[in-house]
Amino acid sequence: MSDARPVLSGRDIHFTYGRGADTLHVLKGASIDLFPGGLTAVMGPSGSGKSTLLHVLGLLARPSSGAVLIDGRDPWKTSEAKRSRMRNQNLGFVFQFHHLLEEFTVHENVAMPCMISGKSRSQSMDIAGGLLREVGIESRGNHFPSEISGGERQRAALARALAMEPAVVLADEPTGNLDDEATGVVENLMLDLARSRNQAFLIATHSRELAQRCGRLLILDRGVLREG
Numbered sequence: 001m002s003d004a005r006p007v008l009s010g011r012d013i014h015f016t017y018g019r020g021a022d023t024l025h026v027l028k029g030a031s032i033d034l035f036p037g038g039l040t041a042v043m044g045p046s047g048s049g050k051s052t053l054l055h056v057l058g059l060l061a062r063p064s065s066g067a068v069l070i071d072g073r074d075p076w077k078t079s080e081a082k083r084s085r086m087r088n089q090n091l092g093f094v095f096q097f098h099h100l101l102e103e104f105t106v107h108e109n110v111a112m113p114c115m116i117s118g119k120s121r122s123q124s125m126d127i128a129g130g131l132l133r134e135v136g137i138e139s140r141g142n143h144f145p146s147e148i149s150g151g152e153r154q155r156a157a158l159a160r161a162l163a164m165e166p167a168v169v170l171a172d173e174p175t176g177n178l179d180d181e182a183t184g185v186v187e188n189l190m191l192d193l194a195r196s197r198n199q200a201f202l203i204a205t206h207s208r209e210l211a212q213r214c215g216r217l218l219i220l221d222r223g224v225l226r227e228g
Contacts (some may be wrong), residue, residue: 004035004036005035005071005072006033006034006035006069007034007035007036007070007071007090007167007168007200008033008034008057008068008069008070008071008090008091008167008168008200008202009031009032009033009034009067009068009069010030010031010032010053010056010057010066010067010068010069011031011066011067011068011069012029012030012031012065012066012067013027013029013030013031013053013056013063013065013066013067013068014027014028014029014030014063014064014065014066015027015049015052015056015061015063015064016064025223026049026052026223027049027052027053027056027063027223027225028222028223028224029066029224030053030066030220030223030224030225031066031225032057032202032218032225034168034200034202035200036167036198036199036200037194037195037198037199037200038194038200038201038215038216039190039191039194039195039200039201039203039213039214039215039216040200040201040202040203040214040215040216040217040218041203041204041205041210041211041214041216041217041218041228042054042202042203042204042205042217042218042219042220042225043204043205043206043208043211043217043218043219043220043228044219044220044221045221046206048220048221048222048223049220049223050172050173050204050220051172051204053204053220053225054170054172054202054204056068057168057170057202058087058091058093058170059075059083059086059087059091060087062076063076070086070090070091070167070168071090071167073086075087085117088113088116088117088164089117089164089166090166090167090168091166091167091168091169091170092160092161092162092163092164092166092168092169092170093161093169093170093171093172094154094157094158094161094169094170094171094172094174094190095157095171095172095173095174096172096173096174096176096177097177099157100145100153100156100157100160101145102144102145102146103144104144105141105142105143105144106132106137106140106141106142106143106144106145106148106152106156107125107128107129107132107141107142108125108128109145109156109160110128110131110132110141110156110159110160110163111124111125111127111128111163112124112160112163113160113163113164114127114128114163114164117164124163127163128141128159128160128163129141131159131160131162131163132156132159134159134162134193135155135156135158135159135189136155136185136189137152137155137156137159140152140156149182150177150178150179150182151178151179151181151182151183151185151186154174154175154177154178154182154186155185155186155189157174158174158186158189158190158193162193162197162199165197165199166199167199167200168199168200168201168202169190169194169199169200169201169202170202171190171201171202171203171204172204173204173205173206174186174190174203174205175187175205175207175210176205176206183207187207187210187213190203191213191214201214211228216228
């Protein structure tokens with residue numbers, strides 16, 4: 001892996017809220033490299049900045065200083081349209097809550113990133129159908145999110161994150177809202193998919209068991225990111 005080029009890097013990232021005496025320094029010089037097929041877990045106390053780190057790396061928030069590089073390019077040095085396209089094409093997101101759109105079927109939800117990118121509906125639905133098979137919920141495709149279980153919704157969210165074949169999947173407490181059985185299914189899927197698809201996964205988690213199953217552990221504490 002040391003000979004591979006990082007698909008996503010963070011360089012001396014700082015992130016602050018507020019101004020003056022009210023300034024909250026959430027990230028203090030965080031640096032990270034993510035490589036194809038690599039599984040990296042980030043642990044830390046609640047409020048330590050794990051979600052902020054993923055939001056910055058995922059181009060959902062601009063760092064106060066430092067740089068995020070996707071395949072060696074800085075998205076914040078380009079237009080908003082190009083940055084949005086880079087996010088859509090290179091990054092997949094899985095959050096603690098599935099964020100599926102209730103007015104669309106599961107199949108349509110998974111196809112949504114492809115349709116947003118300009119692919120035809122039929123092509124997008126074909127891609128989504130394959131992903132639903134891959135995560136084991138093909139039979140749930142025509143259901144709405146309210147009609148399936150929490151574990152199935154999270155598997156659908158994982159499939160949606162993979163729809164554009166992103167180089168990196170950012171997962172923020174992806175099993176934090178699930179029971180033990182569903183947690184095991186989703187964790188196994190993420191680990192298997194990262195390896196079989198050669199994608200980088202960065203997983204923010206409170207689960208020591210999940211973190212130990214990843215190839216690398218980072219600790220974020222009071223804004224400082226270090227090897228675990």
